[in-house]
Amino acid sequence: MIGYHRTTRKIKENNEKSEAPQEIEVTRENNNTKKIKISDSTTIVISKSVWKDKDRLDIRTYIETEKYSGPTKKGINVDIEKIDEIITALKEIKYEFNQNRNLD
Numbered sequence: 001m002i003g004y005h006r007t008t009r010k011i012k013e014n015n016e017k018s019e020a021p022q023e024i025e026v027t028r029e030n031n032n033t034k035k036i037k038i039s040d041s042t043t044i045v046i047s048k049s050v051w052k053d054k055d056r057l058d059i060r061t062y063i064e065t066e067k068y069s070g071p072t073k074k075g076i077n078v079d080i081e082k083i084d085e086i087i088t089a090l091k092e093i094k095y096e097f098n099q100n101r102n103l104d
Helices: 002-017 080-103
Strands: 025-030 033-037 042-051 054-064 069-079
Touching: 042 069, 054 080, 069 080
Parallel strands: none
Antiparallel strands: 025 033, 033 042, 042 054, 054 069
16 A cells, blocks of 8 residues: 555656646557556556456556556446446536636
8 A cells, every 4th residue: 555655646746747748649459448648657548347247347547657557546447337327427527618618
């Protein structure tokens, strides 16, 4: 646990110093996994998994640092049947965000 907290602090410091990427890179690993590069050290991995014979959707932050490379605790794992609700919610949030941006 201690190493995890040290690693996350290091990433936050790095992210604060660097600019946000201009483009988000999406990589297709296979039919069940997609990667979205957020920064040089952080990637969001969206994948299909199976747990207790049920299909699951996993959305997780992965990091790559000198001390650790791999998944973090930051993420969600939900029944795949919730995917349409998640997509709808994301589209609504995007719409509201764009509406608010146009008001400025």
